[in-house]
Amino acid sequence: MSRTPKITGLLGGSFNPAHGAHRRISLFAMEALGLDEVWWLVSPGNVLKPSEGMAPLAARVASAREAARRAPIKVTAIEAQMGTRYTIDTLRALRRRYPKRRFVWIMGADNLAQFHRWKSWRAIASEMPIAVIARPGYDANALASPAMAWLGRWRRRLEPDLHGAKRSAPALTFLRFDPDTRSASAIRASDSNWYRRYAGIAARDMVTHRSIGVSEP
Numbered sequence: 467m468s469r470t471p472k473i474t475g476l477l478g479g480s481f482n483p484a485h486g487a488h489r490r491i492s493l494f495a496m497e498a499l500g501l502d503e504v505w506w507l508v509s510p511g512n513v514l515k516p517s518e519g520m521a522p523l524a525a526r527v528a529s530a531r532e533a534a535r536r537a538p539i540k541v542t543a544i545e546a547q548m549g550t551r552y553t554i555d556t557l558r559a560l561r562r563r564y565p566k567r568r569f570v571w572i573m574g575a576d577n578l579a580q581f582h583r584w585k586s587w588r589a590i591a592s593e594m595p596i597a598v599i600a601r602p603g604y605d606a607n608a609l610a611s612p613a614m615a616w617l618g619r620w621r622r623r624l625e626p627d628l629h630g631a632k633r634s635a636p637a638l639t640f641l642r643f644d645p646d647t648r649s650a651s652a653i654r655a656s657d658s659n660w661y662r663r664y665a666g667i668a669a670r671d672m673v674t675h676r677s678i679g680v681s682e683p
Contacts, residue, residue: 478507484530487648521661527669542673575604581613595637
């Protein structure tokens, strides 16, 4: 008897730090798309963002594990372990490593607005379905973006019998729910040394089960 493949949502980001909005978005996407779980891909660094102000990877993983506690969310720094720098390389490597899983890429509307700047963004859309989470102040730019002009032909209405997550790529689904204004930048503005709370903690990867290392003060 063949098993139904697990459907896993992928939410990438710096998680600098992780917070309740990440958790809320993930749980909402799980319910809306019929996902089995969500993986938070904690990036070693974002090529579109400056490295200044970026906390150590171990501290960001530790903050993500804390935010994901007791939820069907796995925190992983697998990008650093695989040595992939760009999203397209990460997604292809994940599909090769986990051929029995089906993946859905989850992104905020702010990322869709600049998606056309990502390396091989059309190839990303062809690798797996994309679910876009609406974000206050970004939706108009996202809908008017060059990426949306190309992706619009594959936009799908979320239908319970099909579950946007199970469609073949390219496929784009918008998810709308009550806005959550919490942000990592606001947390950093109020506490620039937030990562020191995790000093001395060796974070463990919840997917590969490897140790990330010890967060320094």
